[in-house]
Amino acid sequence: MDPIMSRPDAAALVRTQMSRKGLTWTKVAEAVDAPLVWTTAALLGQHPMTAAQASAACEVLDLGDDVGESLQQQPSRSIDPTLLQDPTIYRFNEALAVYGPALKALIHEEFGDGIMSAINFQVDIARRAHPDGDRVVVTFDGKFLDYRW
Amino acid sequence: MDPIMSRPDAAALVRTQMSRKGLTWTKVAEAVDAPLVWTTAALLGQHPMTAAQASAACEVLDLGDDVGESLQQQPSRSIDPTLLQDPTIYRFNEALAVYGPALKALIHEEFGDGIMSAINFQVDIARRAHPDGDRVVVTFDGKFLDYRW
Amino acid sequence: MDPIMSRPDAAALVRTQMSRKGLTWTKVAEAVDAPLVWTTAALLGQHPMTAAQASAACEVLDLGDDVGESLQQQPSRSIDPTLLQDPTIYRFNEALAVYGPALKALIHEEFGDGIMSAINFQVDIARRAHPDGDRVVVTFDGKFLDYRW
Amino acid sequence: MDPIMSRPDAAALVRTQMSRKGLTWTKVAEAVDAPLVWTTAALLGQHPMTAAQASAACEVLDLGDDVGESLQQQPSRSIDPTLLQDPTIYRFNEALAVYGPALKALIHEEFGDGIMSAINFQVDIARRAHPDGDRVVVTFDGKFLDYRW
Amino acid sequence: MDPIMSRPDAAALVRTQMSRKGLTWTKVAEAVDAPLVWTTAALLGQHPMTAAQASAACEVLDLGDDVGESLQQQPSRSIDPTLLQDPTIYRFNEALAVYGPALKALIHEEFGDGIMSAINFQVDIARRAHPDGDRVVVTFDGKFLDYRW
Amino acid sequence: MDPIMSRPDAAALVRTQMSRKGLTWTKVAEAVDAPLVWTTAALLGQHPMTAAQASAACEVLDLGDDVGESLQQQPSRSIDPTLLQDPTIYRFNEALAVYGPALKALIHEEFGDGIMSAINFQVDIARRAHPDGDRVVVTFDGKFLDYRW
Amino acid sequence: MDPIMSRPDAAALVRTQMSRKGLTWTKVAEAVDAPLVWTTAALLGQHPMTAAQASAACEVLDLGDDVGESLQQQPSRSIDPTLLQDPTIYRFNEALAVYGPALKALIHEEFGDGIMSAINFQVDIARRAHPDGDRVVVTFDGKFLDYRW
Amino acid sequence: MDPIMSRPDAAALVRTQMSRKGLTWTKVAEAVDAPLVWTTAALLGQHPMTAAQASAACEVLDLGDDVGESLQQQPSRSIDPTLLQDPTIYRFNEALAVYGPALKALIHEEFGDGIMSAINFQVDIARRAHPDGDRVVVTFDGKFLDYRW
Amino acid sequence: MDPIMSRPDAAALVRTQMSRKGLTWTKVAEAVDAPLVWTTAALLGQHPMTAAQASAACEVLDLGDDVGESLQQQPSRSIDPTLLQDPTIYRFNEALAVYGPALKALIHEEFGDGIMSAINFQVDIARRAHPDGDRVVVTFDGKFLDYRW
Amino acid sequence: MDPIMSRPDAAALVRTQMSRKGLTWTKVAEAVDAPLVWTTAALLGQHPMTAAQASAACEVLDLGDDVGESLQQQPSRSIDPTLLQDPTIYRFNEALAVYGPALKALIHEEFGDGIMSAINFQVDIARRAHPDGDRVVVTFDGKFLDYRW
Structure with a gap:
């Protein structure tokens, strides 16, 4: 059994799709229907998302359920x-x-x-x-x- | 010969007079005729003041020329x-x-x-x-x- | 031969099943029949469990014997x-x-x-x-x- | 002009009088009319006291106004x-x-x-x-x- | 889905091809048509390249599109x-x-x-x-x- | 017997006289007859001066022999x-x-x-x-x- | 070609077999015919073993030659x-x-x-x-x- | 009012008298009537002494009451x-x-x-x-x- | 494409063959025809070797061209x-x-x-x-x- | 009562007299009749001297008994x-x-x-x-x- 994808791994995939699909954080925040800085921080791994937010993010980013599951986890808020x-x-x-x-x-x-x-x-x-x-x-x-x- | 008073020593005397004379940073900033946060930071040792600013600060704080001389010195901007x-x-x-x-x-x-x-x-x-x-x-x-x- | 699963790897699987099965620490502690904070700390890798405790935990969490073996190991108690x-x-x-x-x-x-x-x-x-x-x-x-x- | 006595210097004098006069933190907290842990922390330099609290503390500790003035100052809350x-x-x-x-x-x-x-x-x-x-x-x-x- | 190649991984491949093909930074900078120190720093992971710069670099270095994609990403500028x-x-x-x-x-x-x-x-x-x-x-x-x- | 004045103490007196006499580092370097950055670093405590350099520096800065003696000492080159x-x-x-x-x-x-x-x-x-x-x-x-x- | 197994990897396998076979350090030290603390430290990676000691350890622990080879290597003695x-x-x-x-x-x-x-x-x-x-x-x-x- | 002498200052005076009077820690521990390592650690500032112990120590070391008062204080047990x-x-x-x-x-x-x-x-x-x-x-x-x- | 083998990976293989073939650093240095300490440091990753030196080292150590290529790379000279x-x-x-x-x-x-x-x-x-x-x-x-x- | 002069204070006076009297470490080591590096390290505070060594050092350096007493003390060997x-x-x-x-x-x-x-x-x-x-x-x-x- 594999553990839930880590928040940093999810963030790397989010950044990958941001780049490949030419999306902006503004556009993703609109899709998630949440404030811009909050959404960016959440996708980079600093806030748990609700199931609906995670689902909306994965849809606009074309990412799978494994990422969506990860985005709902409670992170440890810290910085390297x-x-x-x-x-x-x-x-x-x-x-x-x-x-x-x-x-x-x-x-x-x-x-x-x-x-x-x-x-x-x-x-x-x-x-x-x-x-x-x-x-x-x-x-x-x-x-x-x-x-x- | 004594060296110029250090910026931390000057800041301690500024805080002393703030307390003893019941002054506010707002009032001192008005006397110095400079923005509030800038003036507070400068008096705490993070910016050099002009001669006129230092003189106005010392007057409202009732501090001597040795403090005024110190407030005009270029500080090292750092925090313990x-x-x-x-x-x-x-x-x-x-x-x-x-x-x-x-x-x-x-x-x-x-x-x-x-x-x-x-x-x-x-x-x-x-x-x-x-x-x-x-x-x-x-x-x-x-x-x-x-x-x- | 593979070494015993590390305590952090076991903890990641514990968290995974907590999330996927919608369990609470309270419920798992009841299953383990041990105090709440102790059980949470033990599952996160800070205490060795007895065989019976590990077995009960793995049953309620639907985790395998490899996790149960890991949970019984003496950990190094430290924090990143x-x-x-x-x-x-x-x-x-x-x-x-x-x-x-x-x-x-x-x-x-x-x-x-x-x-x-x-x-x-x-x-x-x-x-x-x-x-x-x-x-x-x-x-x-x-x-x-x-x-x- | 001397600056206001530092909070650590005031705390050293508080400890001195605690020892010389055989006082307990409990007794001093009663004199200050404040909670025990709060009062102890405040006298050791971690909270500002009101003028009345500082005055009551100095009276029971037989300390001077210079200490009382110090106890009212806003401290930097940190630990060596x-x-x-x-x-x-x-x-x-x-x-x-x-x-x-x-x-x-x-x-x-x-x-x-x-x-x-x-x-x-x-x-x-x-x-x-x-x-x-x-x-x-x-x-x-x-x-x-x-x-x- | 794999995330975009990291900047350090891309830099390792750049260094590999520099060595295997006997290239100089000077020559690569000419191919990229950018200043020498800037180009070297960018290829080592400290600046994002434009699509044209990344493409020219990958051509002279005989590296694939996955490296080129990586070189266009905004890096975190830091040093171990x-x-x-x-x-x-x-x-x-x-x-x-x-x-x-x-x-x-x-x-x-x-x-x-x-x-x-x-x-x-x-x-x-x-x-x-x-x-x-x-x-x-x-x-x-x-x-x-x-x-x- | 007092030890030789420390290099930091000498540097503080140098800065004091620079300010009080309105001197520039350029002018002092000319008096010392040495390169500008070298002279500034030496007066701030990072190089030993010859007796002649120290004497010239003290003359233009109006500082005493105790400072001149200090400026000739071999420093420990380090930075706080x-x-x-x-x-x-x-x-x-x-x-x-x-x-x-x-x-x-x-x-x-x-x-x-x-x-x-x-x-x-x-x-x-x-x-x-x-x-x-x-x-x-x-x-x-x-x-x-x-x-x- | 694979490098010799690292001392930490060998130690993890030693701990694994200690647990699975229900061995004690005392028993392993007897098998190795060496002092108790020395043997424990050596198996955990802090001393090189002789070929005979490594062989005896691997026999009682039922570990392979790759572990035995590792146990004979000169370690770097340090602690995380x-x-x-x-x-x-x-x-x-x-x-x-x-x-x-x-x-x-x-x-x-x-x-x-x-x-x-x-x-x-x-x-x-x-x-x-x-x-x-x-x-x-x-x-x-x-x-x-x-x-x- | 002076604060109680610090434990490090008291330890420096203890060392001074040890040297000047040619005493050994063994002899002082006998005078204090306490174990050797404990007494040494206490005099160097790591344990509080009772009044009787402090008095015996000061007598054999020919030190004053100010040192004796210090030796009875609760220290912070730490090491530079x-x-x-x-x-x-x-x-x-x-x-x-x-x-x-x-x-x-x-x-x-x-x-x-x-x-x-x-x-x-x-x-x-x-x-x-x-x-x-x-x-x-x-x-x-x-x-x-x-x-x- | 794989990047050039890292210097630490090459050093681990060097140590592996030193052990398995019973070689001494002295013997390898002779084969490389370079000073003893220099050769040891170079093989452990602190100096670049010439193609001839790397080739001689790999021959005596029975290591492949991938190691030889690594040994010629300019290392970062640092220590964990x-x-x-x-x-x-x-x-x-x-x-x-x-x-x-x-x-x-x-x-x-x-x-x-x-x-x-x-x-x-x-x-x-x-x-x-x-x-x-x-x-x-x-x-x-x-x-x-x-x-x- | 003053404590014994600290080793760093003694070293500062040694350096002062070295400079004022134009002495060399070689000459002082001869006077002390001890090896050059040992004597230099001892005078800078890293070894205790015997009474005779300390006396010889103080004579050639024209320093007082307080320095001589300090030089005989057991130092803590460490470096800032x-x-x-x-x-x-x-x-x-x-x-x-x-x-x-x-x-x-x-x-x-x-x-x-x-x-x-x-x-x-x-x-x-x-x-x-x-x-x-x-x-x-x-x-x-x-x-x-x-x-x-």
Whole structure:
């Protein structure tokens, strides 16, 4: 008996079909009927999908039931440390090294002692036109949680 | 002869006066006449201030010229790794571990092969009212830079 | 000759059948007639099972003798460090970073110089209803061991 | 001008007076009128106290206003990695290495995809009498937070 | 269905054909009609190629469409840390450990607060004849980016 | 008896006088009569200076003999790892992560099995005007050393 | 041609047969006619066996010549760091963290400046009956080596 | 107010007086009336002493009450990782890397699934005469603890 | 198409034939007509061989052309960190931890500011008879390179 | 009471006087009447000196009794990892990364299973004249120790 396909193996097949069929994440997210960043993260292995979502994804991607089964599994949410070297990802971490303590200070000033939830949380990405070159705008939007005993 | 006060020592005195005088970062940023997150980061040691900015900051904080001299120095922008354990800062890094590969994929889809600049870059923080509890909204806004030889 | 199936390979097959047969850990623990957290940990590879426990587990999970043989092996109890990034697991470690020194001080105050055993030890998990949202209650219960020469 | 006393320096003075005056954490927590584990953690530098709490703590500990001022500051919540080697603290981390994946699986089974909050969270410690030797019982009690976009 | 060949697998086949056919990177770069260092890096897995570039590379290297498909994929740009031990690569990192702070100081003196871009960036390598032994000359040429809010 | 001033302490005083006297590294290098990058690195603690160089540096910087004595000492050439996070320095390391294996392949193709020396070595930095924004050009120039038994 | 079976692969087959044939390490050590801890370590991959020892081991374990050939190879003596997390192994390392500096001081006091050899060295393990519970007694016995130029 | 002297500072003074007064650990342990290895470890900062033990130690070492107060404090039991490089300490860790898995296997064979306690534990060191050179014999003696739910 | 056999795979086959044919490194080095340590290192994957050397090695080792092709490839010179734990290798690193700063001081005293090359470099190993036991004598012989701009 | 001066503090004063009095390690080793590398290592903090050696060293270096007392203390033999970055020291470690496995294989071939002792061990350094540039010759000479139970 073979175990359920792993989430990384499923993600590799998703990327394969994205490329071979010329699909965009936007189009797949529409097919799945879920937010763009959420869908992309889920297909790359970071969220479990419902059976309906997995089925819709596999249909648009022309992938089999073994992939669909995998996409519904609860993943371990983690990242291989070497991926953090990739410049497109690293810049976000650099920004947090520079601005993290300031964000902490300002969250405490505005909300009190607590955090921005990373669970009750959504991310969005947009293009902002600018005469000096268009800009990537990423918005982190999480519920404030106060330290409460 | 004593060397110029280090940026961390200056930041400790800034925090001391913030607390003793009951000031807010918002108020200090107004005095410095600079954006809120930028000013907070600069006073915590991550940006050099101009002479005028440093002077305005020291006036509202009632700090001496030795602090003002320090605030104008070019810092080394880095973060002590143990600070990354702080839950308020850690949640941002967790979000990037979960969504980083998805953001990379979507930047490439929308803009092509490149990155969001962390230099030509600004961060903003806001409170968004919500019936289930107010939310922290942090916006990263950086110029897209394409890999260009 | 093939070696005995590894504990991680057995765990992958356990998870596969849990999903395909729609079983719960609670139901499997009942079949194994052992505590819930213990059974889950054992099936995920952290405790050796007796022959009877392994047999009961394989029966309810519809798995073969090769899995049953594996489940009886003495495991190496360790965790891949990247799994500690998973937010559901990380929160426990964060809580220990925040409260660890306090727990140490209080154990010393109440019991004297020593530790809570992690071997003569049991863990339980429960749901506690709460008007603001139900709560996860995890109880660590270990024998006090005093430093004794 | 001297900066505000650091939280670790304040904690060292708290420990000094605990020892010299023969106080218990229980007694200090009563004086502060706050939960035992919370108070211990706060005095060791992991939570900001209110002015009233800091004042009550300093009175029972016979410590000065400089300590009281420090106890009200927002700390960076982190732990020196070498402290994690201490056996009394290490046993908790060992238990999580052994049972972490099982707890994750059981939280998902009972509550769905999400986490136990470490912010809306409380810890308690108790002694449980047992004929084979009394036991340390530590309870983690955190609000369940589901992944919600 | 097999996933797209990974970039490291494609690079291994590129190196294989370079050796078996006695090709030089210079010759392959000419066939691809792209700069030498860029082409080498791309074939080793650090840049996506256009369909035309991948096709030209596969033709000169006598490699199949599966390699060509792989060469067009967006890579994760990272390096296995053990490769940094290789003396030919390590010397560059050693030079940066010795001269990095000086380069930072001189960039700030000449350009102001900012960085040399590693994205809008090109590298060149040349041989410089010298009576004491020829020299390797590597030029990093990146756009200056100033910290701009 | 006090030991010789450490190189980092001397470097802090050098930076102090650079700032207070409004000097540039270029001007100090002229006074020392040595190459710009070499002089900057030496004053920041990475090379020993001759007595004459140290004396010239201290004269233009208005620093005492204790600094001059320190500047002549043989340093340990190393860098604090947290400094490598600084974006201005990090970009060089990122470029080497991306292009290091390509540079290795091209050195081997052009020169044979060996390395670019980091000892018989010089670095230069220049500004290159460009209509899209001026560029930082850093040249590494080291003698080729072949593996020779 | 296949390479010689690796020592870890041979160890996995040894463990397999230990389990399937219900053998004990004591019995295998008798068959090999070598000390108990040495034999166990050798079969787990940490010492080369003579041809006679390997042959005797394979006979009692009913393993083939390919395993016997592997057991005679010179191993690399090292341990995967994740195995050090296993509680049964970790306790030894914890004891050394607590008592290491004391053992060093006492070796120097009794023998002078030097070490206990880990090469001219033997380990033994025994059970010591005790009314409060039997005890594990592990003896390290190594030749003293003095620093001798 | 000064905090209680740290355990490392107390240990440095203990070592100072050991040297200046020509004392041996054996003699101090007799004065303290406690086992040799325990006393050495306690004076080096790894165990709290009773008031009587601390007083006896300070008398024989001619140290003040401030040291005696420190010796009674509960320490954090940990070791600076750089100390593990010391060859006299390292050899013990090397022996565990080589024999750790064998000891684990033999503990399980003799006692079942469990560990040797490092808390209900004692260490002894002895000299064993041998014609090829005397030997260091270190005995670890800890209660067996079985995994018991 | 299969890629060229990796250097580690080739090294495993070399070791296999060394064992099966009862060859010594000395004998193989003679066949290759190259220095002993160089040849051993090259066959273990650290140097490229010429076609003639690879052919001679494969003939004496009775290995195929696929191995010979591999031995001519330019390797990445690095070592898996876990191999550094092996006691036979570790002792060299320990010696450098103890004597490294002294060697640095003496190189600077005798030669001036510079290094011993590890590229224009040879290593030799010899047995030196000694009445107390024969000795391993390893000689590092590298060209002095002075820091020269 | 002040503790005995630390070995690093003593080494800093040794280096200070070496520089101020223009002494060489050779001359100091003669005064101490001990081998050159041993004396240098001892003065830099890696070996305890006898009273006579310490006295002779302090006389030639014109240092006080406090330094002499320190030089006689048993050190912890370790090295700060950042010092290993220094190129003069790093080259030795690089050579071991390249040749370590070969040296291990050749020690086993010539001597059998065992190690070169780093305790019964001496190091020497010499200059070897060579027409292409003089060479640094470092000899490691340690007693062979065979694995002996």
